[in-house]
Amino acid sequence: MCYLWKLYVFSRVLKVFIHIIFWSLFTTFILYSQRVFYPDISIWIYIGVQLFLVIATVFIFYLNYAVFVPHYILNNKRWGRYLLAALGLILFSGFCSFIISAILPNTPNEIKKNGSFEIFISGGITGTFFLLISTGSRLISQYFSERQRRIELKNIAKQAELEAYKAKMNPHFLYNAFNTLYALAKTRSNLTAPAILQLSKMMRYVAYYSDVSSVPLNKEVELVRSYIAFQKLRITNPEDKIVIRIMEPVADFVISPLVLLPFIENAFKHSNLLNPESSIQVNFEVKENTVYYTVSNTIAENYSAEHGIGLKTLKRILELAYEGQHELNIWKDQSVHYAELIFELNDKKYSN
DSSP: OHHHHHHHHHHHHHHHHHHHHHHHHHHHHHHHHSGGGOTTSOHHHHHHHHHHHHHHHHHHHHHIIIIIIIIIIIISOOHHHHHHHHHHHHHHHHHHHHHHHHHOTTOOHHHHTTOHHHHHHHHHHHHHHHHHHHHHHHHHHHHHHHHHHHHHHHHHHHHHHHHHHHHHHHHHHHHHHHHHHHHHHHTTOTTHHHHHHHHHHHHHHHHHHTTSSOEEHHHHHHHHHHHHHHHHTTSSSHHHHEEEEEOOOSSOBEEOTTSSHHHHHHHHHTOOTTSTTOOEEEEEEEETTEEEEEEEEEOOTTOOSSOHHHHHHHHHHHHHHSTTSEEEEEEEETTEEEEEEEEEOOSOBOOO
């Protein structure tokens, strides 16, 4: 939300800056281009007259831009009333030109001989021109504002759904972790206390990072290592059964939290490492800005074809966080279950 607010403020400041630049250039053009028609008028009188006409034009522009178009066109669709209001502004523009030509001393003869009506029409045409620019710019601005608002609302809804799915991951994580603690406690293992300490560290990470949009990639890799170390506590000769090939990322990329962990959880859940022939293999590497992550495990006899809530939830998280930027493959080859994730990391770096 802070980012969206900064973006909103920046867009508003940029819009004001563009308007100031436009009117500054327009005023400069008028002052220099019209001076040749009034060579005998005092420079200060000339500047005052031209500034009056510029102010009248600005008044027409922004009264239409900020009041008439929003009230009569955008909100209520009262075209008849808008046309009457626009006609009033056109008449006002013509009247301003007529008054200036009438009271201004030393008005050039080529202007006077055209008559008052022609001067009035000329001013009205100028007003109509800026009225059209004002209406068009406000409608275009409204279109892009509505488009941006729809995008922001979609992102907010998407983020809310993403947070809801992340919330599902926490109980699933605890469920699998407590199963490990139960197995250790049941055998009255001396490793129960270290396991609880290890779990508390992981829970601290989950509690702190699960409700943010992104975390450092190396932190997420560290969580995977911690979870594997936690599960090793209940396994005899774990180094022979768990093969880890993790290449530490060299760049400070960010990743959506709790994306990597469910693969490891699922592997330990659906494998029986008490069986000497069972094993788990973890491969992780980053090439340029693409993650290649594969986890395989020997399938236990009581394996269910359902992937469980963890991977189902993960699929939806990936769809929300990495739409069009990821490839998830899950398959079974004889007695081995494979889960492969390939996705593109954002170029954005992590900063506290």
